[in-house]
Structure formats: C-alpha cells, structure tokens
Amino acid sequence: MKSNVKFLWNRFTMREALLLGFCATFIVLTKVTLRMKLGISGHSLFFLMFFLMLARGIVPKTGAATLVGLLAGGISIALGLAHKGPLIMLNFILPALFVDFAGIFLPNLTSRYLTCVLIGGIAAASKGISGSLIELLAGAPMKIVLMKALFEGMGGVIFGMLGSLPVPAIIRKLQINRLIPNPNEK
Amino acid sequence: MRRRMTGSDYACQYRAIDSPIHRLPAGWKMLISTALSIWILMVREPQPLLLATAACFLYYFLARLNLSDLWRDTRFFLVQFFILQFLYLYQFGYPAGVWPGIRTSLQIVLFFIPGIVFLRTTQVSSMMKGLRKIVPYRILFLLFTSLRFVPFFAREMQEISLAQRLRGARLSPKQSRHLLFWHDVFSCIVLPMLVRAIKTADEAALSAQARGMGSRSERTYYDVRELEAYLASRQQTCTSTDRIGTENEDDLAGATIKGETFNK
Numbered sequence: 316m317k318s319n320v321k322f323l324w325n326r327f328t329m330r331e332a333l334l335l336g337f338c339a340t341f342i343v344l345t346k347v348t349l350r351m352k353l354g355i356s357g358h359s360l361f362f363l364m365f366f367l368m369l370a371r372g373i374v375p376k377t378g379a380a381t382l383v384g385l386l387a388g389g390i391s392i393a394l395g396l397a398h399k400g401p402l403i404m405l406n407f408i409l410p411a412l413f414v415d416f417a418g419i420f421l422p423n424l425t426s427r428y429l430t431c432v433l434i435g436g437i438a439a440a441s442k443g444i445s446g447s448l449i450e451l452l453a454g455a456p457m458k459i460v461l462m463k464a465l466f467e468g469m470g471g472v473i474f475g476m477l478g479s480l481p482v483p484a485i486i487r488k489l490q491i492n493r494l495i496p497n498p499n500e501k
Numbered sequence: 502m503r504r505r506m507t508g509s510d511y512a513c514q515y516r517a518i519d520s521p522i523h524r525l526p527a528g529w530k531m532l533i534s535t536a537l538s539i540w541i542l543m544v545r546e547p548q549p550l551l552l553a554t555a556a557c558f559l560y561y562f563l564a565r566l567n568l569s570d571l572w573r574d575t576r577f578f579l580v581q582f583f584i585l586q587f588l589y590l591y592q593f594g595y596p597a598g599v600w601p602g603i604r605t606s607l608q609i610v611l612f613f614i615p616g617i618v619f620l621r622t623t624q625v626s627s628m629m630k631g632l633r634k635i636v637p638y639r640i641l642f643l644l645f646t647s648l649r650f651v652p653f654f655a656r657e658m659q660e661i662s663l664a665q666r667l668r669g670a671r672l673s674p675k676q677s678r679h680l681l682f683w684h685d686v687f688s689c690i691v692l693p694m695l696v697r698a699i700k701t702a703d704e705a706a707l708s709a710q711a712r713g714m715g716s717r718s719e720r721t722y723y724d725v726r727e728l729e730a731y732l733a734s735r736q737q738t739c740t741s742t743d744r745i746g747t748e749n750e751d752d753l754a755g756a757t758i759k760g761e762t763f764n765k
Contacts, residue, residue: 320717323639330706332639337698340654369695382643389644390651393625395514398577399754400616445674450585452542453600455609459588460602481687488692494699 324378330429331374332382334481339386342407343394353456356470360439362409363387368435372425372486373495377415382409405445409418410475413438424500425486439475441467512573512619522564523622527631530623533560534615541611550604557611564622574617575610582606639715646705657697658690665689 322329345362370383388404399406417434418424425431443464450460490497522530546551561571582695619665632642666672670689676682709715 328706329710330702332643333646333702334719335648336535336643337654337702340647340650341732342695344651344655346657373699385640386644386647390647392620393644394627394649394651396622398512398574400513400613400620402613402616449542449609449612450605453605453612454545455585455605456592457748459585459592462588462592463584466588481691485687485692485695489695491701492696494696499660 323352326376326378327374327382329497331376331379334381335370335374335382336386338366338383339390342366342383342387343390343396346391346396349501354479355437357442357468357474358429360410360442360471361474361478363442364411364435364475365482367438368425368431368482369413369485371414371418372482373420373489375422375425378384380411380414380418382411384408402445406442409441410438410445413441414432425482428480428483431482432470432476434451435479435482436472439471439478440468442471460464510515512577513617515568515624516564516621518565520565520622522560522618526538527619527623527627530619531631534619541608542614544608544653550607554607554611557614561614561618564618566618566621566633570621571703575614578606578610578613579611585609585665638719642714650701653701654694654698658694658696661690661693661697665693 318449321327323332327335337399342363345358345366366387367380367383371380373379384407385404391403391407392401396403414424414434417438418432421430421434424434447460447464450463451457455463486495489495491496535554537560541553544553553697573705585606586599586641587601588597589605592598629641629645662672665685668689670685671679671681672689673682674686
C-alpha cells in the first residue's frame with residue numbers, strides 16, 4: 316500500500332521525502348567513508364553531484380534536489396563535518412538549487428547523458444559562489460576573485476561532470492526494475 | 502584517551518567543557534557570531550583589523566578552546582591563503598600585493614571563526630531545540646530520520662561491500678585508478694544501496710503513517726501528565742471491574758461447589 320498523501324510542501328509524499336533524506340545520508344556517508352585521498356581540489360563534488368542528480372531522477376519534482384542539499388547540510392553540521400562552520404549549508408544548497416532550476420526547463424534532465432553531464436558541471440561550479448561572495452565582501456578585486464574561482468573550480472567542475480555521468484544509466488536500471496515510476500510509461 | 506582529554510579529534514567537533522560561551526543560549530551565540538563576521542568583513546585598515554582579530558580570538562579562547570583546536574579548525578584555509586597570496590602578487594607585483602593578500606586571507610579565516618565557535622560550543626540537541634522554533638517540524642523529522650539512518654546505511658554499505666568483494670568485485674582502494682573499479686562501485690555497491698534505500702523508505706513511510714505522522718498540520722505530542730492521569734483513571738476502572746469480576750468468580754465458584762455437591 317503506497318499513500319499519495321502529501322507530507323512536505325504540498326509536493327512530496329512521506330515515502331519520497333524519506334527517500335530524499337536517504338540520498339542526503341548517502342552524500343554525507345560517501346563524504347566520510349569513501350573519501351578519496353587524491354589531494355585534488357573539488358573531489359567531494361563527485362558524489363555530491365551524483366546523489367543530487369539521482370535525487371532529481373528518483374523524485375522528478377521541483378525542490379527534490381534542494382531538499383537533499385538542505386538535509387545533507389544539516390546532517391553535516393549535526394555530525395560535526397562542517398569544516399567551514401554553518402556556512403557549509405550553502406555548499407550543498409547552491410548546486411542543489413541549480414539542479415532544480417535546470418530541471419524546470421529540462422524535464423528529461425536525468426535521462427540524457429549530455430544534459431546530465433552539462434548541468435552537473437555547471438551546478439558543481441556554483442558551489443564556489445559562496446566563497447567568492449565572501450572574498451568580494453572582504454574587499455578582494457573582482458579579477459582576483461574570478462581567477463581564484465577558476466583555479467579552484469576547475470577540479471570541482473570535472474568531478475561534478477564525472478559524478479553526473481552514471482546517473483542516466485542508474486535511473487534506467489531502477490525504472491526497468493519498477494523500483495521508481497517511469498514517466499514515459501503509461 | 503589523553504588526546505580526547507586535551508583536544509578534539511577533528512575540526513568543528515563539539516567540545517564538552519564548561520566555559521562562558523558554552524553557557525550562552527544558542528540564539529545569543531548565533532547573534533554574536535553573525536555580528537563578529539559582519540564586522541570582520543567590513544574592516545579594511547590595519548588597526549581596526551587588528552582589533553577585530555583580537556575580538557575574534559578572544560571569543561575563540563573564551564570558549565576554552567586551545568591552539569591545537571585552532572590549528573584543526575583553520576588548517577583548511579592554508580591552501581586558500583597561498584592561492585590568494587600568489588594571485589595578489591601576480592596581479593599587483595611584489596611589495597604592493599603583499600598586504601592586500603594577507604588582509605583578504607586573514608579576513609576570510611576570521612570570517613569563519615565565529616561560526617566554528619558556535620559549532621564547537623553548541624550541542625546538536627540545543628541547536629535542534631532552537632531550530633524547532635524556526636524550522637517546520639516535518640523538515641526536522643526528515644533531518645532526524647536521515648541522521649538516525651546514518652549508522653544503519655554505513656553498516657549496510659560495509660556488509661554489501663564485503664559480500665561483493667567475496668563475489669569477486671574489484672573494490673579494493675588500490676584499484677581505484679582503474680575504470681573497472683568505478684564500474685563495480687556503481688553496479689555492486691551504489692545500486693544495491695539504492696534498492697535498500699527505496700525499500701527502507703517504503704517501510705519507514707508506512708510505519709510513520711500508521712502512527713499518524715503527518716496527518717495534522719501541527720506537531721502533536723502526548724502530554725505525560727495527561728497520560729498519567731488517563732492511566733490512573735484506567736487503572737481505577739480496571740480495579741473496580743476486577744473487584745466485580747472477583748465477586749462474580751466467587752459466586753461462580755460457590756455455584757460450582759454447590760453444583761458439585763449437588764452432583765455428588
């Protein structure tokens with residue numbers, strides 16, 4: 316028996332909301348357990364973008380990725396994984412907001428490789444916005460802020476794109492096995 | 502053990518000690534942190550910056566956090582410091598780029614310190630208590646449920662990983678440079694974990710809905726006093742019913758005895 320009663324924001328059922336909560340749990344878990352000792356800037360974006368895109372694919376509703384970002388930030392703070400203080404929330408929410416925003420215009424965002432990789436890369440780049448904003452407020456010239464964002468963001472964009480790459484295949488597998496509904500199937 | 506007594510294990514970890522900052526309510530700490538962070542971003546000249554730096558460190562050390570804690574909390578900014586310094590020197594040249602580079606880097610580190618003090622001195626429970634007034638209870642429910650499932654999924658992940666390794670999946674960290682490692686990570690760990698998550702979400706949602714979760718717009722609690730009063734009245738009713746029941750049983754027993762006597 317699956318209930319269709321809306322639980323959150325008049326949009327998500329409790330099952331969907333819990334599933335998105337578990338995606339947030341996975342973001343934090345992979346950040347902790349599968350931490351890659353690569354020493355390359357932005358490698359944490361690999362699993363962050365993977366689970367954000369996946370959340371948008373599993374629950375194809377606007378706000379799904381944002382909810383995952385919000386919860387992942389909250390869990391990180393609660394578990395003491397926020398090495399930049401409470402502002403770590405923005406690192407999760409900004410890419411998530413971008414994924415949701417892109418999802419409004421591209422309904423098949425997570426079923427096509429090209430859109431998935433492109434949006435994954437752009438959303439990963441948005442993670443640096445909060446840092447750049449703080450630098451601008453601290454009085455750094457725009458040119459230096461942009462150069463630093465480019466320098467630090469490159470790795471993040473590549474990892475974000477790589478993380479988004481397996482999403483369409485996984486969504487398809489879950490749809491074939493009827494674990495998530497297929498919007499094209501009537 | 503000694504390490505645990507003298508410092509923390511990782512950055513921004515809550516430290517269970519007594520200090521004036523620890524004793525402050527979470528709302529006040531948030532207010533002080535915000536005010537300090539704004540002040541730090543606004544200063545440009547060396548003297549006000551020195552004053553802001555002193556205030557920031559005073560706030561940090563008033564929380565009885567030591568230098569090793571400070572190193573753990575701020576070491577992440579070292580890379581940023583070097584990048585910024587390099588960019589300033591590249592842009593403005595040797596003597597002109599040094600001070601703006603140091604100033605901006607210092608401001609960025611100091612900007613984060615009040616927030617770090619907040620995390621260091623505030624327990625998650627106090628944070629959540631404060632959040633309860635602002636954040637809708639449904640989001641808090643989701644947050645707590647997700648938190649509750651962190652150890653569950655960590656255990657699941659370990660078990661799945663072990664089972665898949667025994668089946669021959671290439672999941673050793675040494676093989677992480679091979680493309681097949683990533684194929685196996687997604688097909689042997691991520692996919693089963695997702696299936697598990699979908700099933701768990703189904704069960705948890707059904708269980709929560711069966712308990713009436715989400716049926717009302719506001720959060721409902723059981724009142725302990727009301728429950729105790731209800732239980733007491735119920736007990737009284739039960740006792741009186743029992744007494745009536747016992748009397749009836751006595752009558753019945755008597756009747757049986759009489760019956761037996763009669764039968765005999």
